[in-house]
Amino acid sequence: MNTFLSFITKESKHILRDKRTMLILFGMPVVLMLLFGFAITNDVKNVRTVVVTSQMDHLTQAAVDRLAASEYFNITSTVQTPTEAERLIRSQKADLAIVFAHDFAAKKSGVQFIVDGADPNMAQQWTAYAQQVIMNPQNPMVNLKLLYNPRMKSAYNFVPAIMGMLLLLICAMMTSVSIVREKEQGTMEVLLVSPVQPLMIIVAKAVPYLLQALLILFVILTMSATLLDVPLQGSFGWILVVSFIYILLALSLGLFISNVAQTQFVALLVSAMVLLLPTVMLSGMLFPVESMPQILQWISAIIPPRYYIQAMRKLMIMGVGIGDVWQEVAILSGMTVLLLVAALKNFNKRLS
Numbered sequence: 001m002n003t004f005l006s007f008i009t010k011e012s013k014h015i016l017r018d019k020r021t022m023l024i025l026f027g028m029p030v031v032l033m034l035l036f037g038f039a040i041t042n043d044v045k046n047v048r049t050v051v052v053t054s055q056m057d058h059l060t061q062a063a064v065d066r067l068a069a070s071e072y073f074n075i076t077s078t079v080q081t082p083t084e085a086e087r088l089i090r091s092q093k094a095d096l097a098i099v100f101a102h103d104f105a106a107k108k109s110g111v112q113f114i115v116d117g118a119d120p121n122m123a124q125q126w127t128a129y130a131q132q133v134i135m136n137p138q139n140p141m142v143n144l145k146l147l148y149n150p151r152m153k154s155a156y157n158f159v160p161a162i163m164g165m166l167l168l169l170i171c172a173m174m175t176s177v178s179i180v181r182e183k184e185q186g187t188m189e190v191l192l193v194s195p196v197q198p199l200m201i202i203v204a205k206a207v208p209y210l211l212q213a214l215l216i217l218f219v220i221l222t223m224s225a226t227l228l229d230v231p232l233q234g235s236f237g238w239i240l241v242v243s244f245i246y247i248l249l250a251l252s253l254g255l256f257i258s259n260v261a262q263t264q265f266v267a268l269l270v271s272a273m274v275l276l277l278p279t280v281m282l283s284g285m286l287f288p289v290e291s292m293p294q295i296l297q298w299i300s301a302i303i304p305p306r307y308y309i310q311a312m313r314k315l316m317i318m319g320v321g322i323g324d325v326w327q328e329v330a331i332l333s334g335m336t337v338l339l340l341v342a343a344l345k346n347f348n349k350r351l352s
Helices: 002-018 019-039 056-067 084-090 120-135 153-187 187-190 198-226 238-258 264-282 294-300 304-318 324-347
Strands: 047-052 073-079 096-100 111-115
Touching: 002 019, 002 198, 019 153, 047 056, 047 084, 047 120, 056 073, 056 096, 056 120, 073 096, 073 120, 084 111, 096 120, 111 120, 111 187, 153 198, 153 238, 153 264, 153 294, 153 304, 198 238, 238 264, 238 324, 264 294, 264 304, 304 324
Parallel strands: 047 073, 047 096
Antiparallel strands: 096 111
């Protein structure tokens, strides 16, 4: 046990001495949380809006006033014809034009929307919000009932996704690079000829990253609750359990990558190709998996972050119990076992 602890201490000191590693481990989570929480957002706010009306009767004026008073729309100008409004949108001076019919006050209907459709998702959101504000004088959002995220904050969606990406990258990439560095520097041979079992060496190198991943998890949850105001609806204990399984999976994947790579550059390259791009593009982090082509949905089925992100969104945001995420937990557990067995089986005790 003393030998095992000494190996853990050695690896921990090596990590703490490496300023670049410490910057990646603790700087990247903070930066990404701030970026996705405040800068990268799909919240509807301050939509540049043009009002098109031939006559400004009292009902039309009231609807325009409601639009201007909401945080969603910013009335930039009022024009007489839809052609003028369309010209403003094409010249990038407006995002949305609302055309009121000349008999809007009499019929209480007759509204046309001209929208910048470069981003179809945002265009649909702008139109839906504008319809709610215009057609519901008493309470603009009375017919829009949103479960789990009533304030429509994109941080609710991004926080679980950031957790899935960071924990995988940090555990898998750092573990693989750590072991490959020993190979590259020739120190792995010294470790393997020592009286310590090779499995104990690998476990000892992985433990510091396991502890740091748990610390990063606490940092992310703390930032989400304090800075981003994202509530933790589910059981904190089950969140830790599922995250622990996911961290073990990431460490097993890092060990598996270390069997393939012979240099740190190759390890980083493989990690980027195998982990970063699929995690961002195919895990459901930014785009719904259901909206992807069928072949990409099949590929996403083998990407571990997909299931962790789904489980965290259910546990954290929806507040469900562990029984509602048993499929995700079962898949993550099965992947962990497969990766760990494959990694240990292929671990070369005699370096070539």
